[in-house]
Amino acid sequence: MFGFSRASVIAELLAVSICFSNAFAAVCNSTWIRSQADADALRRNCPIVIGHVGIGPFDGDSTVHINLDGIELIAGTLGxxxxxxxxxxxxxxxxxxxxxxxxxxxxxFGAYDTRIMNLTLPNLKRVNDYFEAGDYAYNLKYLDITSLDTASTITLSAPNLTTLHHTRLRNVTKLHIHPMQINSLDSLTDNQLNLREATLEGPFPNVDNIPIGFTSAKYLIIKDNSSVTLGGSSTTAMAVEELRLSDGVTDLKRSAQVNTLEVDTLVISSSVDITRLELPFDNLRSFMIERRAETHPMKSIILPPQALDWTGGFELHISSAPELNLTSIYDHDEKGNRIQTWYWPRNVSYIDMVDVTTGNAFFEPFVVQQKAPLDSQFPPSALKTFRVIPSANSTHFNCTPFTELVDSGRLPSARSAMFCRNSTQPTSGTTRTHAPISLSAVSAFVIFAWML
Incomplete structure (x- = not known):
């Protein structure tokens, strides 16, 4: 907030002032600009301001045009x-x-109601603390920050902003982008940044795809009716601790030039508009589909072959997704060919599936590995929790194989950590629950082939 930001660049500014010519010798303190006359006095005499430069409020009815050409450095807040x-x-x-x-x-600007329409700072390169064009900058339609590449925090959320002149970001810690009318977010998101957090929360009605070029991010939240591409124009490696997608995201893609893509936790809300989700990661520890008020539109998930080697103990959490079909590890491609679309990670630590259409065939590779010897090449996983409650659409799910794994010590036995319910949907017009799928007859050849 204005009046409280730190003046940590003072030493730098004073050092720079020593190098200025005599024409730029003046160094001035905090001041208020209430007219162009005030602005003229400041810009002609003060290339450096050690303090804040307050803008307005102005008197009169006509549009006011404030020109601060001549001021080069401000050790305080402009706002x-x-x-x-x-x-x-x-x-x-x-x-x-x-x-x-x-x-x-x-x-x-825009932390509260403001009447600024045009903010033009084309050569502003560094903001030591934060840059904010906020939610209440309703009238701001033109923003020129062409050279801005360094700031601790950047917040852009002027809802009627249609023109943004900007090139790239080089050193930013937090990035918050909210509804605007601009045509592209590329200059903000397609950068190799190491971020603490990034929130991209639309709608951005003129944006179809959001490229994410960040090298790393602790928290990355994307809420918009557009597709998301992980990997920008020059990103070769990306690591995200927590990635959250919601509010109409239409697709999740991986850039072809990204060599390494790692996400610790992926959270998908029921409000996304993805029916076929591919998880194109080289490593993923936790995958969650959480329910809001909406029904999950997702019908299928693709876990790629590299999922076999995901480390860290894979966690699977899916809640209230009856349209999601996880009855088999196989599906069909566009040409109708049968293909494997789900590869169980070899190290699983948590399975919690509630109201999901599933079947024993989907779990078969997992059960096979859980039955393997402890000293085998791919030993059983040590699960903290196993809970499966199939949806009413499920017709081929029976808990017998998992009860056997509990009895043999390959699944947790505590009531708080183990819960399994048979499917109750009638099969072929009868009320009989589908018979348990027996895995005892699975041949060594089948087990070996799956693990390859």
Whole structure:
């Protein structure tokens, strides 16, 4: 908030001022700009401001155009003053520009109602703390931050912004992008950044695909009615601790040039609009499909062959997805050919499937491995929890194989960690539950072939 941001660039600015010519010797303190006359006095005398530069509120009815050309560095906040927030909502519309500003401690517009329409800072390269064009910048339609590549936090959420001039980001810790009318997010998201968190929350009605070029992110949240491509124009490796997709995401893709793609936790909300989900990761520890108020539209999931080698103990959590068909590890491609679409990771630590259409055939490779000797090449997994409650659509699920695994010590026996329910859907017009699938007759050849 204006008036509280740190002035940590003061030493840098003072050092720079020593190198300036005599014409740029003046260093000024905090000031308020309430007219172009105030702006003229500041920009002609103060290339460096050690303090805040407050903008407005302005008097009159005509649009005000504030030009700050001449100011190069501000060790403080450039923005509006919260104590005058009610005056900002009734003041004239205005524009603000500076072609000379290169560095500032913070920029803040739109944290509350503002009438700024145009913000032009084409040579601003570094913001030491945060840059915010916030939710309440309803009138901001044009933003030129062409050179901005460094900031601790960037927040862009001016809902009617249609024009953004920007090139790239190089050093950012937090990135928050909210509804705007711009045509592309590429300059913001297609960058090799190491982020603490990134939130991309639309709608972005003019964006069809969001390329994610980040090298790493602790939290990456994407909410928008568009496809998501993991891997940007120059990304070769990506690691995300937690990736969350919701609010209409239509597809999840991996860029062909990404050599390594690792996600620790993937959370898919029922509000996504993906019917066939492929998990194109080189490593994934936890996969969760969580329910909101909507019904999951997802019908199939593809776990690729590299899933066999996922490390860390795979966790599978699926809640209330009756349309999802997990009755088999096989499906058919576009040409009708039978293909394997699910490869069970060899190290599984948690299975929790509730209200999912499933069958014993889907679990068969998992059960085979759980029955293998402890000293085999692919020993049984040590599960903390096993819970399967099939949907009413399920017709071929029986708990007998899993009860046998409990009896042999290959699944947890505690009531809090083990729960299995047979399917109850009638089969072929009868009320009989489908007979248990026996795995004792599976040949060594079949086991070996699956593990290859």
């Amino acid at each position: 509006e003053y919260p104590a005058s927030r009610h005056e900002y909502s009734t003041q004239p519309y205005y524009t603000l520009s500076s072609s000379s500003l290169r560095g500032v401690d913070a920029v803040e």
